[in-house]
């Protein structure tokens with residue numbers, strides 16, 4: 626595992642954008658796994674800037690969502706498909722239909738999860754972006770999620786719903802359920818890039834990177850993957866041992 630520690634969120638976004646740029650420009654048919662959340666916003670902004678100013682092209686790429694809320698209207702701005710469209714897809718040259726995700730409005734959600742799982746494994750995902758929840762979740766795999774889990778419907782924890790309430794208008798409840806790629810699904814990607822900024826992520830990051838591999842800390846599953854880069858703003862790295870924090874840029 627490579628750990629890169631930087632001083633600011635924009636610097637973290639540049640490191641992640643470098644990895645994404647290398648991937649989309651060199652992979653024969655790039656399948657890019659996208660996370661959402663506040664941590665990804667500067668990453669998407671940096672990719673948009675590179676597209677506009679340097680012609681970074683996504684025309685050959687396909688993008689795949691990590692997770693999606695259940696119970697929102699199709700046009701709800703908080704639906705992750707719409708977030709990705711608003712912050713990234715509509716500003717770059719991702720082709721029509723190039724953003725893939727589970728359909729949260731499918732009549733049979735279990736069948737839809739199985740369909741999306743098959744689509745992901747066939748893609749296959751070359752580079753998967755990941756954030757981390759303050760309780761150690763990745764995607765919407767909450768503590769207790771089996772390390773061999775696949776794409777499925779999950780209930781969101783109180784901590785996750787409270788943490789994500791800031792993205793919803795006052796008075797609108799954070800959905801109680803979501804579809805998420807499983808931990809095994811995520812691990813099937815060729816390369817994982819996990820990003821975290823802020824002191825409130827430091828404990829989860831330390832447990833994910835250096836703690837025991839356990840379903841109680843779903844993000845600890847990244848330790849099982851042979852090609853992982855963890856990009857941290859210094860504030861999120863304070864719980865790591867000195868040797869790991871040494872790779873500071």
Ligand code: GLP
Pocket residue numbers: 660661662663664665691692755756757758762763764765785789
């Ligand atoms: C949500 C998403 C996760 C993301 C996490 C962290 O719960 N489902 O994929 O990693 O939030 O979000 P933020 O970057 O806003 O802290």
